[in-house]
Structures are given as C-alpha cells and as structure tokens.
Amino acid sequence: MTPVSVTQGTGPIILGVPHAGTFVPDDVAVKLNDRGRKLADTDWHIDRLYNGLIEQVTTVKANFHRYVIDANRDPTGTSLYPGQNTTGLVPLTDFEGVDIWDTPPNEAEVEQRRQAFHAPYHAALTAEISRVRASHGVAILYDCHSIRSSIAFLFEGTLPDFNIGTDNGTTCAPQTEAAVADICAAAEGYSCVLNGRFRGGWTTRHYAAPASGVQSIQMELAQSTYLKDEAAPWIYDAVKAARLRGHLASILSALADLTPTFGGTQ
Template sequence: MTASTTSPVFSLQRGSLPLLISIPHLGTQIPADIAATMTPVAQRTDDCDWHLDRLYGFAKRMGASILAPVNARYVIDLNRPPDGANLYPGQDTTGLLPIDTFDKEPLYRDGYLPDEAEIARRRDAYWKPYHDALVNELAALKAQHGKVLLWEAHSIRSHVPRFFEGRLPDFNFGTSNGASAAAGLGEALTAVVERHGGYSAVANGRFKGGYITREYGKPAQGVHAVQLELSQITYMEEQHPYAYDETLAAKVEPLLEALVTTALERVRAA
C-alpha cells in the first residue's frame, strides 16, 4: 500500500519498506520571480540530476518512499547546510544559493545577486519544507520498522574539471567516511559493482555525502544514510538536451536495484 503527498515545493510517495530515497537535485522548475533575475543559461538547469526518478522507477515498485523537489537546485540547494558552510573545506563547490554553474557561467544578471534577506526567504520557502518532509518521513519509517535506510540519489557529469580531475568513477558512494551508515556499507556496495563488472566504483572518494547524508545518517539511532553520486555517462546523454539513453539505462537499472537491496539488507542486519 502506498500513499502520496504533494506540496508546491516537493512530492512524497510513501511506501511500505524501511527505505526513503531522496532525490534533492531532481527539480527543474524556477519560480517566475526568481527566473526574472537570472541569466538565460539558468533556464537550461544544466546541473540538474537528470532523469533519476525514471532510473529509480524500480524503487517505487519495490515499496520505497520517494521524496523529490519541484524546483531546481539553482533556486536553493537542498543538499547544503542552511548556513551555507562548505562541506569540502579547501575545495571548490557551489553554495546554498548557487551563483554560477558547474562550468562557472553566471546564473544572475548584473545587480541581481541574492542578498541575505532573499537567501533567508528561499530557505524558509523551499529548503525548510523539503527537510521537514524528510525528517518526518524518516521518523515515521523508523517508528514503524525500528530502522531505516536513507538513500541519497544523485548524478553528475563524468567530467567536471571544476571539482575533479579526469573522469569520475561511475559509482561514487558516500557514507561520511563510515559515520552515516552501518560499518563497511560503502565498501560493500563498491564490491557489488565490482562483481557485476563493467563499471568503476569508489567509496568515500571525491564525494563523501552531502549535508543530508551527514546530518541525518545516525546509525546508532537506527537511521543509516548513503549517498550515490552516479556518473551520468552511465545512463544518459551528458550534453543538452540531456536525453535519457534507454539502452544504457537498461544495463544500469538492475545494478541499482541490487545496490539498494544490498544496502537495505545490511541495515536490517545491523
């Protein structure tokens, strides 16, 4: 049995398993008042985690709860701390309210950069409702099942020189260096990919988990969080218009299902 909740800023599909899949960079909409301050490049939402709702279609069938925003990360980044602190000190990153793209193209017209009041407004209007829904769903699932797996679903282009050299591994698992999930979970998931063959994988490499993974993953309290940053070259065309590749996706989907199933089994056994 499943139920759904919709709001102006997110959708939540409730499932029957102790599993919540959060896709915080799935949204593509930009409210008109914000769009009016932005450059044309912003309208392409280049840095969206494209098509992950489609790629994770199996999760709905297996009984996962699925939480996703309506708006693009250019409106506000739901996977950043509310104070905008850099999660990777010393490394370049985009902030709570990104002002440029991954390719350093400006998102705002001259004179329209968001001020502190606008940042606070967006935090209240867009960031807080998503996190309230996430917290409430985790609490409900934990109350029902005793333990819960939070799977943070992300994707990114295979080459983004701003953030990393060369080509990114295909599967990038983050458990905040083991602090956000059962011991060895990241390494166990990497081993699943290696046994499958055909893809590269790493645990707690360039991506160790964003704010959501680090903030809500508390294995001692029964909440286990893992982030998967999936290279987009594994399932889609990485250039505009960012088309879904049915042939590539058909190969990666069964592996994704095996990974989520493995993680859920290990959480239940923890």
C-alpha cells in the same frame, strides 16, 4: 508547484532526490542570465532512473531547481568541502564556475527561499525518516545524485561511474557500506570509488545516526551511465539505463535485506 513530493512505502529504505527538480519561480527566473536558465546542473532523470526498482520504497523529491536553493546544502551556508571548488546554498555559478545570475539574490531573498523550499523538503524528509524508523526500528536513507563525468572546475579527470559517499564510514554501519561497495565493484563494465570526490553531501551527513537506527549513504552516478550524451537536451538512454538499473536494484535490495541485522524488521 508544491516544493516537495513524497511517495510513501512500507519498506525500510528512503530515497532522497534533492536535485531532479526543474521548477524555478518566475520571480527567480527573471534574475537568472541566459546561462542560468539552461539549468545545466540538474540531476537529469535521476527520479526516472530509480523509479520502481524495488517495492515499498519511500521517495522524497525536491521539485525546485538547485539554482533556486540547493536542498543538499547546509542551510547556514557552511561549505561541504572546505578548500575545494563547490557551489553553495544558492549557487552563484554553475559547475563550470561561470556566473548564472543577472541579479544575484540578497540575504533576504536567500532566507525567503530557504523557508519556502529548503525547509519543506527537509521537514518532509525528517517526517519520513521518523515514520520509517518507528515502523522498522531502522531507516536507511539513500541519497540519489548524478553529475556529468567531466567537470574541470570541480574535479580532475573523469569521474568514476559509481561514487559512494559515507563521509569516510561515519554515516552508516560497515556492512551497509560494504554491501553497496561490493555490488558496485562487481558490476562489469563500470568503475567505482568509495569516499572519493563526493563522500556524502549535507543530507547524508546531517541525518546520519547509525547508533540510533538511521543510516545514510549517497550515490553520485556519472551521467554518462544513463544519458545519451552529457549535454542538452539531456536525453535518457533507455538501453544504458536498463543495464544500470539492474545494479541499482541489487543495491537497494541488499540494503533492505540488511535491515534485520540492525535489529529492524521488514
């Protein structure tokens, strides 16, 4: 299993997919406990949900599971959300705050995983951002995520359907943020929030350089919007997904249409 899969397109948008992978090497799997081996915190089917929404999009997908190492965490281990419950570079617990390891990894194992999995994912993402920006003058990184809508360990109450993250407006131009927020707000039957509990992970923040032509934005979707149930066996609901995909396609198309306004070309 290669750590990362890349599908190159000629358009200005790059989809980052850090948490849809389910590959766990055998030497890691034997150290997980029974709870950890269920891989409950996967962004289930998020790659399928976004597949084919617009033409000529580039996709960079991590094939490994976040329990191996989290591709959307600072490789130094610095917390994304200081003072709030979260999971780290190699999670020690699941999203419920319950241990997932029989034998937690030591520092040497974490570093080995960083080199074998985390680094190749970000090398691929860096290369695609450079390629797209060289072609268009602009690259728009759209980071694709999903999570269960109710997880008391991480947040109170029920999560909105669309959770847009721009790190309080710092990772993209105001019109980029507005284009996404306006479509989500107008989506009938859906709720949305801008820079709420999830205001953009490490990937969104790390690559953002709006003044240099790299804009980034994170979308965290509530899994209730496209799964039959937010529980195993995590079944993709084609009817729910089809309705949601229409709005996601509108978002990506709007971002692509904005490219000329930033001095880029399509």
